[in-house]
Amino acid sequence: MEAMEELSELAESMRQAASLLADDDPSDAAAPRRPTTFLNAVALGNVSSGKSAVLNSLIGHPVLPTGENGATRAPIVVDLQRDPGLSSKSIVLQIDSKSQQVSASALRHSLQDRLSKGTSGGSGRGRADEIYLKLRTSTAPSLKLIDLPGIDQRAVDDSMINEYAGHNDAILLVVIPAMQAADVASSRALRLAKDIDSDGTRTVGVISKVDQADGDAKVIACVQALLSNKGPKNLPEIDWVALIGQSVAIASAQSAGSENSLETAWRAEAESLKNILTGAPQNKLGRIALVDTIAKQIRKRMKVRVPNLLSGLQGKSQMVQDELARLGESMVQSPEGTRAVALELCREFEDKFLAHITSGEGSGWKIVASFEGKFPDRIKQLPLDRHFDLNNVKRVQSLSIYCLGSRWLSTIFDISRERVEILNKVSTGNGKGAITTMC
Incomplete structure (x- = not known):
């Protein structure tokens, strides 16, 4: 479980790195979060293959409906958050910012009602029918478990499966009942x-209901062959894990207030599987083996993705360094370099200002319109002849028009004055502050 927590922290770091590469601010709470799929586990299998029971085993509580009456008819997403401070009996349901302690049976009955009322007779529509739960518990790893309807149902098509399992980091749990191992x-x-994950780096095979095959030598031999990687040659090379059916439900029913009932159930499950599958590798038996195998597959996916993220971050860092160099980072180490940067920034400002005037870009057209239209007209409307000598007024008017108006003249004067002040500061050693002021 500790290894899974470390992977959860690493997945969050990789999500932040991906956000940086996409020019998002990972520290901005208001920014849209890019969800990571490293910790997603999608269960694939036929109806009654034991998918929900396998996910219940990971959760540590019989939350998901199982059996014919609880057949999954719509995608169920269980977002798990591990909270070691809770007791092994506690389940906390989170809805928005509110938390409510609930029982596994209450959640299971609620899901059964929603499945029977919401999707009876209808065709699966993917996320339109999705049921989402966010749970806190001390018994589960921090995973997002996705329970899909049986793929042999008519309502399930490839588009629904690809919608959840097509993400290139989600772990695929292929659930096969032991009786169908042959x-x-x-x-x-x-x-x-295999179509979704051709190289098998994110697929885990789960052989469920092994206890139901106890005594069938042929089935047991097939199961042991799969666990020992000696199955049919045309099978993809994936890791297999064996589980018994309804282990969590049995542990929950037999517990009598003991905090260690689930741990006892996991150990009992492993011992039971060892007695049934005497020739199978012991590290592939039981719920603990399943968690370890999922963690190993997640680690594989992260190793594949980390080099690309590092390469992207290095490229991003180089872009920042180039931009800093362009702005004069290396030049401001000396007074001459600071002066050169100040002059360059002044030239850029003047060029931009003149471009606005000549092209009318931005608000430059307003200055041109004032100079060519309103300003001369208003100068002519002034009753200056009543107060001043007319010849002197004409000289002032001509000079004002020539200088593009008093407001523009004042602006140019201010720019020139600021440029002189900047250069004076540069020459006296205050270049960095001058550049900051000008920018």
Whole structure:
């Protein structure tokens, strides 16, 4: 579980790095968050294959409906947050900013009602029918579990599967009942996983309901072959884990207020599997093995993605360094360099100002319009002949028009004065402050 927490922290760091590469501010709470899919686990399998029971095992509580009456008819997303401060019996449901402690049975019955009322007879519409839960518990790793309807249902098409499983970092949990292990090569869930994840770096095979195959030598031999990577040659090379059915529900029913009931159930599950699958690797048996295998696959995906992120961040850093150099970072180490930067910035400002005037860009057209239209007309309307000698008035008027108007003249004068002040500061050693003031 500790390894999964470390991966959760690393996934968040990688999300922040991706945000930086996209020019987002990861520290801005108001900015849209780019969700990471490293910690997503999508269950694929037929109806009654045991998908929901497998996810319940990861959650540590029988939250998801199972069996025929609880068949998943719409995507269920369970966003888990591990809280070690809670007891192993506690489940906290989070809705927006509010938290409410609930029981597993209450959640399960609520989901059953929503599934039966909301999607009966209808076709699956992906996220339009999605049921979302955000839970805090001490028994689960920080994963986002996605329980899809059985892929052999008519309502489920490839578009729904790709919508959830097509993300190139989500872990695919292909759930195969032990009784169907002999026919695993024809499994549609496995074929879909191979189409989505051709190299098998994010796929985990889960053999469920092994306890139901106890005593069937042929089935047990097939299961042990898969766990030992000795299955059919045409199968993708993926890791397999074996589980018994309804282990969480059994542990919950048998617990009598003990805080260690779930840990006891995990150990009992592993021992039971060892007795059934005597020839299988012991590190591939039980819920603990499943969590470790998922963590290993997440680590693989991160190793694939980290070099690309580092390369992108290095490129971004080089762009920043080039921009700083262009603005004179290396030049301001000496008075001469500071003076050169100040002059360059003055030239850029003057060029931009003249471009606005000559092209009318921005508000430059207003200055031109005032000079060519309103200003001369208003000068002529002034009753200056009543108060001054007419010849002197004509001289002032001509001079004012020639200088583009008193306001423009004042602006040019201010620019020139500021430029002189900047150069004076540069020459006296205050160049950096001058540049900051001018910018």
